[in-house]
Amino acid sequence: MPSYRRALLRALLPLPLLMPLAACGGSPTPQDGKAAAGAAPGFPYTVTNCGVTSTYQAPPQRAVAMNQHATEILLALGLEGRTVGTAYLDDAVLPAYRPAYDKIKVLAKEYPSKEILLGANPDFVYGGYSSAFDKAQGRDREGLAQSGINSRLSVEYCTEGKVGLDQLRTEITEVARTFGVPERGERLLADEQRRIEAVGARVKDKAKPAVFVYDAGEDSASTSGGSGIGNEIVSLAGGTNVFADLDDTFGDVSWEKVIERKPEVVLIYDYGGTTVEAKKQRLLNDPALAQVPAIKNQRFVVLPLSSAVLGVRVADAVESLGGQLHPDAA
Structure with missing residues (x-):
């Protein structure tokens, strides 16, 4: 992850729908x-x-x-x-x-x-x-x-x-x-x-899987903490960020911590020179992670990095991730 990045659905005021x-x-x-x-x-x-x-x-x-x-x-x-x-x-x-x-x-x-x-x-x-x-x-x-x-x-x-x-x-x-x-x-x-409220309505009665965000990292894992919009996107899409207690937008955590928290899903951020497939293989080929539920069951979901920051893609991200976490509710 580039070094420069470190961050409940509240009802917004009723507004007219977006026009071209x-x-x-x-x-x-x-x-x-x-x-x-x-x-x-x-x-x-x-x-x-x-x-x-x-x-x-x-x-x-x-x-x-x-x-x-x-x-x-x-x-x-x-x-x-x-x-x-x-x-x-x-x-x-x-x-x-x-x-x-x-x-x-x-x-x-x-x-x-x-x-x-x-x-x-x-x-x-x-x-x-x-x-x-x-x-x-x-x-x-x-x-x-x-x-x-x-x-x-x-x-x-x-x-x-x-x-x-x-x-x-x-x-x-x-x-x-x-x-x-x-x-x-x-x-x-x-x-x-x-759009966000529509996703919320579809996933509100679904169990919320434990999600580990894998941004990058070899010796340690760069992940999404609880302070950024990425954490909120996971929640709005019907998941629970296993590192929501990390007081940062992005932060590094040990692989031991990842193992301890037993994520059921790995959310991979897609950007830069390392492909999604390369990130998957890094996780799948690590014997220490073999019994982590998400790795054992090979349950991966993906978002582009540009959708995990505060911008116009928040609804896109919630829709995409909501559909990946809860395909039966799409």
């Missing part, structure tokens, strides 16, 4: 530009994000998204026309967003240097992981602010306690409000709510 973004304006229009240049409705807007307070006199017009889930939030809100750069994919962009994504300049395969970032002339930088704002690389939020650039970090990486649907609502609502498109955020959240 094209119907609600899609990319910014000439009127959007006029509003930004003059007195934009709803501005100035002040928001405090992860300890940083920013006041926007108008919506950002030149955003850079530094991680995949940040990029996909902007695309889901129809903001590709105001996104001048993107970086650091964990896996493939959702097919629905690919045409819009292909219009945006990729600044770097991973994180861009400070020079390349500033060369894009952004007025807003959006990081999905805290490593997006690396002070040693000159990309810290304070330094960006001194250059007149606003920024945002996903609240998954500054929330005290567990991250769940409240934080998803905060993230999408505040980003949509920052860009002057709050109604798009509401529609997006309404669709997430509807």
Whole structure:
């Protein structure tokens, strides 16, 4: 697992169902530009994000998204026309967003240097992981602010306690409000709510299998702890994370601990250069794990890493994992 990653269905407010973004304006229009240049409705807007307070006199017009889930939030809100750069994919962009994504300049395969970032002339930088704002690389939020650039970090990486649907609502609502498109955020959240509740209804009476999340690792296992949205996704899908007591988004645990907790299912995160099959074989070929129920019964389920972070794929992840854990309830 890259070193930069370390995080009950609550009823959301009733909202209208998600409409195609094209119907609600899609990319910014000439009127959007006029509003930004003059007195934009709803501005100035002040928001405090992860300890940083920013006041926007108008919506950002030149955003850079530094991680995949940040990029996909902007695309889901129809903001590709105001996104001048993107970086650091964990896996493939959702097919629905690919045409819009292909219009945006990729600044770097991973994180861009400070020079390349500033060369894009952004007025807003959006990081999905805290490593997006690396002070040693000159990309810290304070330094960006001194250059007149606003920024945002996903609240998954500054929330005290567990991250769940409240934080998803905060993230999408505040980003949509920052860009002057709050109604798009509401529609997006309404669709997430509807789909998650549908899964909840299907699995509510099912037994919840004990799930071990295998992210990566040889000498120890990198797993999903109880603080991130990944833990909530397992719960919403009708499972129980065996390392929910780990006070971190991601963390390393010993294989002895995995054996002790007797998981019934292994959830593999799919990303990077190590294939799902290679991860399965690592587990299946370890004699110490042979009697772990999930390994003995070869019960594996899979999610892409991009679905296990705070972004627009939470409903996708709950639907997919719910179907894999409870195929008879699909």
